[in-house]
Amino acid sequence: MSTVLFVHAKGGPPPGYALSRVAAKAVVHVLALSALPPTAAATAERLCASVVAPAEPGRHDLVSLIVDHAQEVGADAVVTFSEYAVVAVAQACAKLGLPGAGDSCTLARDKRLMRRTWQERGISQPGFRPVATERELHRAAAALTFPLLLKAAWSAGSTAHRIIRSAAEIPAAWSRARDVMAESAQLGYAELHVAGAGADFLVEEIVRGSAADWFDEPGWGDYVSVEGVVADGRFHPVCLSGRMPTVEPFTERAGITPAALPPAAQDRVVALARDAVDALGLENCGTHTEIKLGAGGRMWVIETAARFGGAMTVPQTEEVFGIDLIGLLTDHLLGRPVTWPAQVRTPNEARGAAGSLVVLAVDGAGDAWPGRRIWDFPTVADAVPVSDGSRLSVVAESSLPDGTVVPVYDPAAGANTMAALCLLSAADPRTVLADFRTLVDALPHVLPTAPAGTGGARI
Incomplete structure (x- = not known):
């Protein structure tokens, strides 16, 4: 039977889910660059041939670490589903002579290189400038139009995003963004291979979205993501995921599969995603491409990743469309024949809908809860009414x-x-959206009140 080295790090689909899909295709050995959550650790113990956690994986020798371990276990393929490890795994695969994301994988990781590539191809995107110092940020802001968004070039999950509305806000935004990147690194949410990546930033113009011009019902966010795969250099779009409106600055609250776009609108979005992915020259990997939707049919590419969407995007795709993206990609990397979807799936082909909601201590308007609360899912399940x-x-x-x-x-x-x-399955996307709005409104009222003076942990 074939052997796969599974490189685990923070982010991506739930590791227990991903491990189970890979283990159904091959013998799996895990190289854990960050600790597996307890439930995933139990899954790994049950399904995997070995789990190795290096004491202190260094950035400079990470590729060698992956290569050495792959050779030790006799890996026929190496996979990762973490944003923070895709570059290292791509480079390791190249050294091993195994199929992977390819030499251009960094273009889908470093947002500065990504945007320069799209700029050269004339692909629609917000105006931007790379910045490495506060002084450069001042110069870039003078060349762009406020409001601006400062973001870390190697971040994920909207980490270190700061909205800048005037030049006077630049010093505080710069200082806070750098502090957050340092804090994220301590939590394990940082690039694992590129030294100094936490100091790389870009600033971009905030384009004005308009969900009302694209969706037939209110409540949707003004951007979507195209989930797909690149196999032997060819892009295969699979489906679209929609969003609830983000929480300021641009933190995702919920992803919903499928996005309830009319067919003609979906076709236009997929065409732009194809241009964006093709421009990056990827070889073999999952893709997750975010596109902002504007008035009058305008669109802008926000970013593309050389990996599948995080949170529950991949499980939602499997539930709704019956497509096991991780299993299919594993088969492809192992040289087995794979039949990819001939065209992107539409809402009419979906078996219901599914969505994942990030629980944040803000209400539907994005305002902070009036007091501290204690997380308790059984209370939420009992007290919050969802649709039949x-x-x-x-x-x-x-x-x-x-x-x-x-x-x-x-x-x-x-x-x-x-x-x-939280994960919700329902009859259709409209119901998921409505149930999530109910859930967001109810959470600060149904969760138990925290004792005065208590602090909060982070995942």
Whole structure:
């Protein structure tokens, strides 16, 4: 039987889910660059041939570490589903002579290189400038139009995003963004291979979205993501995921599969995603491409990743469309024949809908809860009414334990201050959206009140 080395790090689909899909295809050995959550560790112990956790994996020798371990276990393929390890794994695969994301994988990781590549190809995107110092940020702001968004070039999950509305806000935004990147590195949410990546930033113009011009019902966010795969250099779009409106600055609150776009609109979005992915020259990997939707049919590419979407995007795709993206990619990397979807799936082909909600301590308008609360999913399940036929659950691997104080939402830290991840299955996307709005409104009222003076943990 074939052998796969599974390189685990923070982020991506729940590791227990991903491990089970890879283990169904091959003997699996795990190289854990960050600790597996307890539930995933139990899955790994049951399904995997070995789990190795290096004491202190260094950035400079990470590729060699992966190569050596792959050779030791006789790996026929090496996979990762973490944003923070894709570059190292791509380079290791190249050294091993195994199929991987390819030499251009960094273009789908470093947002500065990504945007320069798209700029050269004339692909629609916000105006931007790379910045490495506060002085450069001042110069870039003078060349762009406020409001601006400062973001870390190697971040994920909206970490270190800061909105800048005037030049006077630049010093505080620069200082806070750098502090957050340092804090994220301590939590394990940082690039694992590129030294000094936490100091790399870009600033971009904030384009004005308009969900009302694209969706037939209110409540949707003004951007979507195209989930797909690149196999032997060819892009295969699979489906679209929609969003609830983000929490300021641009922290994702919920992803919903499928996105309820009309067919003609979906075709236009997929065409832009194809241009964006093709421009990066990827070889063999999952893709997750975010596109902003504007008035009058305008669109802008926000970013593309050389990996599948995080949180529950991949499980949602499997539930709704019956497509096991991780299993298919594993088969492909192992040289087995794979039949990819001939065209992107539409809402009419979906078997219901599914969505994942990030629990943040803010209400539907994005305002902070009036007081601290304790996370307790059984209370939520009992007290929050969802639609008939809807099923609400919690993703334990991505959630704080019941009884933990919910962290105060920090706009700069983004998803780092989440309390939990909830999964909901329903009859259609509209129902998921409605149930999530009910859930967001109810959480500060149904969760137990925290004792005065208590602090909150982070996942």
